[in-house]
Amino acid sequence: MYDPLPFIRAFLISLVAFSIFIEILRYSLRKRNKDTCLSNAYSKVTYKVTLEKITLILIVASYVFLSYFRVLLIAPLSGLLRSDPANYALFANKYVYYRAFSWIYIGVPIFLLVISYIVGLPMHYAFAGLQFLQALLPLSFYVSIIKFSKNEKVGLIATFLILFLNGLTSLLLLVNYDMLISYLTGNQLSVLWDFLFKRTGSPGSMNPQHLTASTLDISLVLFSIAYTYDFLVEKEKQKSSLYLSSLFAGAAFFFHSFNFVLLFICMLMVFFVIGYKRRQVTSLLFLTVIMIVFFDFLSGFYFISYFLPLRIKYIKGVGNIINSILFIKFVVIF
């Protein structure tokens, strides 16, 4: 990738191949399901615009606007965005050119590097323009809550509370007086962020100010859980839920953190052991492992080849075991 032109050409050719593949798949699906509901769904799709949806769109728009406002008005390397954007550029270049590992994940740095090559801007500026992906966070909250509650109002209120009041997590500030004073005197971002990381750990916390790797991670996790629920609990089972659930679990592993995938596999194994829908659970487990390997393959086996043998201590085995046990207990009680 020293010369961007061959990379851009390869990218465009792959896009053409991808569109041809999608069109062929669409044609074959239509031909196969001519008399089923799958083809009938083609005829007319109607969306009703409700008050809840308009309000949510306003919330999402303001959220994305605030993110752009924050990122565009400051220098990307000034430190106000924390060190993440600079580190993404550094670690992506280190890995692509020198095969050096740095973090536990390489998904977001590589993603930004590719976008930087295609867009033609330095990575910090490509990152600045990419803030529209912040819309994923409220949308994923809303959609996943609706899948559980089947009520748009509940989803809207939950999304609003989580985004603008940061859920109940801001109440944690009241536990520590020094943290509260630091927060009130203007050190809002790092106080909440560090404090939440200490207390809850990623991805238990969220960073709502601008796009980070955890934005993608949290959204993917929420979607994965929602589709798992859809696949295992709902009466009308859809194969797309199975694929999407495993795809998003694998993508969360690739983009940010493998904690969720570990817990996800533990949860599925518990379901398997207690005999809850064993056939579906097995297929989900199998597909998730395939997706993890697929995403690791996309990154040139970063996790298996580079990270895992050299930085085994980063896995924090003990912490993950405790987390897993707690999670299993929760699932069993539930």
Next chain:
Amino acid sequence: MYIITITLIQLLLLNVLIVSLIFKISFSFIALIFIFYFLIEKIEKHCFIRIGMHDRTFFAFIIYTVSVVFGIAILIYPFPVFVVFSDSVLKSFSTISMPLLIRIIAGYYLTCILPGVLVVLRLPYFNNVNLLEKISLILFF
């Protein structure tokens, strides 16, 4: 005495002005809320987004045309433009020329939007899902 009277009148006028300003602002806020509510009611009653078979084909035509144009734009302007460095991103973007702007938009569209649009809107698996779910899935893919 004269000066005090004038000052008092001025203060009174100012007070009236301030009060009227507050009233104006609050009234306009209330009016805005009513208008907004009325509009939403109307939209709720009458606005439906319908996507039929014919619209779908036309939609695909638009997607592919835009993609081809953007792809050509990227190939014509293929160099990574590592020239914009300033204190803030906004200042840097203000110096960007039109071809570069088109290239930037094309880049974001081809990398972040197009794959999702193809998967979610062209394949029949996602026909019956919520509109907002569709938007988020497009962004994911």
